[in-house]
Amino acid sequence: MFVVMVTLYLSSEPQELLPFDGSAVLYNLFFNEDFTREAFEFLLQNTPWEQPEIVMFGKKHKQSCLSTWHSDAGVNYVYSGVERVAHPMNKILSEIRRRCEVAANSKFNSVLVNLYRDGSAGMGWHSDNEAINGREPTIASVSLGATRRFDLRHRETKQTVKVDLEDGSLLVMSGLSQQCWVHQIAKTAKPVGPRINLTFRLVQSV
Numbered sequence: 001m002f003v004v005m006v007t008l009y010l011s012s013e014p015q016e017l018l019p020f021d022g023s024a025v026l027y028n029l030f031f032n033e034d035f036t037r038e039a040f041e042f043l044l045q046n047t048p049w050e051q052p053e054i055v056m057f058g059k060k061h062k063q064s065c066l067s068t069w070h071s072d073a074g075v076n077y078v079y080s081g082v083e084r085v086a087h088p089m090n091k092i093l094s095e096i097r098r099r100c101e102v103a104a105n106s107k108f109n110s111v112l113v114n115l116y117r118d119g120s121a122g123m124g125w126h127s128d129n130e131a132i133n134g135r136e137p138t139i140a141s142v143s144l145g146a147t148r149r150f151d152l153r154h155r156e157t158k159q160t161v162k163v164d165l166e167d168g169s170l171l172v173m174s175g176l177s178q179q180c181w182v183h184q185i186a187k188t189a190k191p192v193g194p195r196i197n198l199t200f201r202l203v204q205s206v
């Protein structure tokens with residue numbers, strides 16, 4: 001299998017990670033350290049964390065990361081067979097959203113907030129291709145806290161792109177990226193601290 005390891009130097013130049021079939025643009029250091037520290041602490045303390053069950057191969061499993069769903073209009077969202085309670089946006093989420101909307105040149109009405117407490121938490125191979133996200137969704141993914149590796153794998157060619165998602169980074173996935181690629185955050189035995197990830201989306205049925 002052909003694996004591309006993307007090495008990133010300290011730079012705020014956006015970088016395209018996908019060679020074809022969609023786009024995933026990484027903005028390193030998109031948010032500065034003071035902002036990310038404050039946002040991380042606020043979200044850690046003030047988010048009504050849930051540990052939902054997902055249905056995989058017909059069986060229910062507790063997800064290894066905690067999460068909550070926040071949306072403008074209070075729509076409930078179903079993913080991986082589980083209906084999520086919609087919590088309101090708060091000030092910090094709205095501020096982060098505003099900055100993502102400018103960079104991504106898109107509107108977002110909801111966000112999935114994930115907490116990976118340590119390396120035993122991950123998210124298996126999937127794509128955000130549910131109908132509710134639309135056919136070619138633009139998704140803005142913000143990382144706060146510990147660095148974790150993010151992998152993308154092409155559904156047909158199996159080509160893999162691996163990249164570290166660092167504190168303060170923004171990854172904008174768009175076009176065919178959800179149709180043609182799957183992505184994951186692999187669990188790791190390495191000692192890693194907590195990480196919060198925010199994926200802003202424009203849910204269609206609001």
Ligand SMILES: O=C(O)CCC(=O)C(=O)O
Nearest residue numbers: 112114123128185197199
């Ligand atoms: O934590 C991440 O970077 C990815 C999260 C993700 O893929 C999702 O919430 O759908």
Ligand SMILES: [Mn+2]
Nearest residue numbers: 126127128183
């Ligand atoms: Mn995803």
